Amino acid sequence: MGGNGVVPCRSVPMVAFMAALFLLATAAASASVPALYVFGDSLADVGNNNHLLTLLKADFSHNGMDYPGGKATGRFSNGKNSADFLAENLGLATSPPYLAISSSSNANYANGVNFASGGSGVSNSTNKDQCITFDKQIEYYSGVYASLARSLGQDQAMSHLAKSIFAITIGSNDIIHYAKANTATARAQNPSQQFVDTLIRSLTGQLQSLYNLGARKVLFLGTGPVGCCPSLRELSSSKDCSALANTMSVQYNKGAEAVLSGMSTRHPDLHYALFDSTAALLRYINQPAAYGFAEAKAACCGLGDMNAKIACTPLSNYCANRSDHVFWDFYHPTEATAQKLTSTAFDGSAPFIFPINIKQLSEI
Ligand SMILES: *[C@@H]1O[C@H](CO)[C@@H](O)[C@H](O)[C@H]1NC(C)=O
Numbered sequence: 001m002g003g004n005g006v007v008p009c010r011s012v013p014m015v016a017f018m019a020a021l022f023l024l025a026t027a028a029a030s031a032s033v034p035a036l037y038v039f040g041d042s043l044a045d046v047g048n049n050n051h052l053l054t055l056l057k058a059d060f061s062h063n064g065m066d067y068p069g070g071k072a073t074g075r076f077s078n079g080k081n082s083a084d085f086l087a088e089n090l091g092l093a094t095s096p097p098y099l100a101i102s103s104s105s106n107a108n109y110a111n112g113v114n115f116a117s118g119g120s121g122v123s124n125s126t127n128k129d130q131c132i133t134f135d136k137q138i139e140y141y142s143g144v145y146a147s148l149a150r151s152l153g154q155d156q157a158m159s160h161l162a163k164s165i166f167a168i169t170i171g172s173n174d175i176i177h178y179a180k181a182n183t184a185t186a187r188a189q190n191p192s193q194q195f196v197d198t199l200i201r202s203l204t205g206q207l208q209s210l211y212n213l214g215a216r217k218v219l220f221l222g223t224g225p226v227g228c229c230p231s232l233r234e235l236s237s238s239k240d241c242s243a244l245a246n247t248m249s250v251q252y253n254k255g256a257e258a259v260l261s262g263m264s265t266r267h268p269d270l271h272y273a274l275f276d277s278t279a280a281l282l283r284y285i286n287q288p289a290a291y292g293f294a295e296a297k298a299a300c301c302g303l304g305d306m307n308a309k310i311a312c313t314p315l316s317n318y319c320a321n322r323s324d325h326v327f328w329d330f331y332h333p334t335e336a337t338a339q340k341l342t343s344t345a346f347d348g349s350a351p352f353i354f355p356i357n358i359k360q361l362s363e364i
């Protein structure tokens with residue numbers, strides 16, 4: 001009560017209080033997204049397929065020639081891929097490949113895990129036996145979920161996962177298989193829209209499974225203009241993009257949007273950002289110079305017409321400047337392309353990333 005005593009008594013705790021607030025604020029800023037859980041195909045594989053007996057590998061040169069140390073890591077790229085840039089933009093380390101850490105008895109899954117596997121698709125039958133299918137990735141993740149619940153406790157695990165971002169890039173391989181394999185007769189029996197509808201039905205169940213296992217912030221990277229990848233372009237005598245594959249990609253991304261917006265209506269605690277990779281990447285393909293590219297058709301690394309006949313191997317040709325090529329090999333973007341796309345997804349806006357961007361998703 002004494003007038004004089006109050007001031008020092010109050011000011012000391014005030015300093016401590018301010019310091020505590022500052023610490024809290026700093027902690028909150030860096031902990032807004034504690035971890036990144038990545039699912040999908042070769043666009044985000046950071047080494048899972050190195051652990052598989054498969055033809056779908058990239059752990060040899062010239063892959064990785066621009067990666068730190070110039071080493072092939074299993075990424076289907078000359079350098080980093082979108083899983084790396086996504087982590088960088090969020091201030092996180094790249095999530096490790098699930099198969100690289102799961103054999104350890106004290107594997108730490110709280111800093112994020114990458115389940116992505118080259119070749120995988122929405123459908124179980126896409127490159128079956130050559131990759132970790134998306135269903136299998138979700139099954140592996142359910143084990144991770146159980147492990148987190150054991151180590152952190154159920155409530156803590158749920159709150160950790162709810163703050164984490166679940167990034168998914170899947171669908172390109174299904175579309176590529178359909179477009180490359182299906183003859184006109186087969187297509188008449190299974191029209192492309194019907195095929196895409198089947199994919200979207202599977203995707204609905206897969207995304208719901210992830211929600212049931214704690215995913216609350218979903219980043220869905222829609223398929224790109226896969227008809228313009230060198231492999232499909234090379235099939236046309238005029239070297240044009242495959243209109244069929246590009247149309248399917250647009251249909252697929254529309255379907256994914258409907259699934260996610262439906263889910264977020266049913267589950268108000270689900271937040272998502274959808275990246276229209278087709279719209280974003282077509283800008284580079286249609287106006288390369290405007291985006292710093294000199295070559296948007298041929299692959300940088302490969303063999304044959306447009307370097308698009310054969311994969312990137314130690315025997316393949318490669319281009320002198322990887323930063324001015326949109327495509328690294330017959331299917332995959334260069335590091336430069338992945339970096340630019342991820343940056344648009346991170347703080348860009350509609351029609352490329354919506355209803356919110358990754359930065360906004362991270363701040364929820
Ligand atoms: C895909 O395979 C998984 C097992 O890996 C199975 O549980 C699931 O039912 C299959 N899905 C379809 C659509 O066949």
Ligand SMILES: *[C@@H]1O[C@H](CO)[C@@H](O)[C@H](O)[C@H]1NC(C)=O
Nearest residue numbers: 292293294321322323324325
């Ligand atoms: C490579 O391409 C990039 C992007 O177009 C350009 O900025 C850079 O100057 C090029 N490097 C060389 C050595 O030509």
